[in-house]
Amino acid sequence: MAASTWVPQRGEVIYINHSPAAASEIPNEHPMLVITTQNFNEKTGLLIGLSLTHSELHARNPFAIPLRDGNRTSYLVCNQPRTFAWAGERAGRPHPWGMKIKDKLDEALVILGEIIGLPGT
Numbered sequence: 001m002a003a004s005t006w007v008p009q010r011g012e013v014i015y016i017n018h019s020p021a022a023a024s025e026i027p028n029e030h031p032m033l034v035i036t037t038q039n040f041n042e043k044t045g046l047l048i049g050l051s052l053t054h055s056e057l058h059a060r061n062p063f064a065i066p067l068r069d070g071n072r073t074s075y076l077v078c079n080q081p082r083t084f085a086w087a088g089e090r091a092g093r094p095h096p097w098g099m100k101i102k103d104k105l106d107e108a109l110v111i112l113g114e115i116i117g118l119p120g121t
Helices: 038-044 058-059 102-116
Strands: 013-017 029-034 046-053 064-069 073-079 082-085
Touching: 013 046, 029 102, 038 046, 038 064, 058 064, 058 073
Parallel strands: none
Antiparallel strands: 013 029, 029 046, 046 073, 046 082, 064 073
8 A cells, every 4th residue: 555545544553653752651663553443543643552562561561462473572552542643743654563463452452441441341
């Protein structure tokens, strides 16, 4: 898909610049699992997602989902949802994983629901 027509879709892993960040927030360019729909992302120019990191700080995080990729472990951080304007300065772009971890989306949304107190979680 051409860069000019690409719109992040729900369940896709993208790269996006998280900076500026403060305190324990994830900084710089990191992968992110998009949790909002492609329709929302296209209409608003925004997306909501969950960051992925290799930081071992999240090995003990009960709200992070560990993901094995070869010899490395990444963590899908469910307790730090972020909203970003995905185009422009944030420089959102496709990640090589694409839809590889879409199967983790439901698990991540259950954890997020427990954190924010959604009914039924």
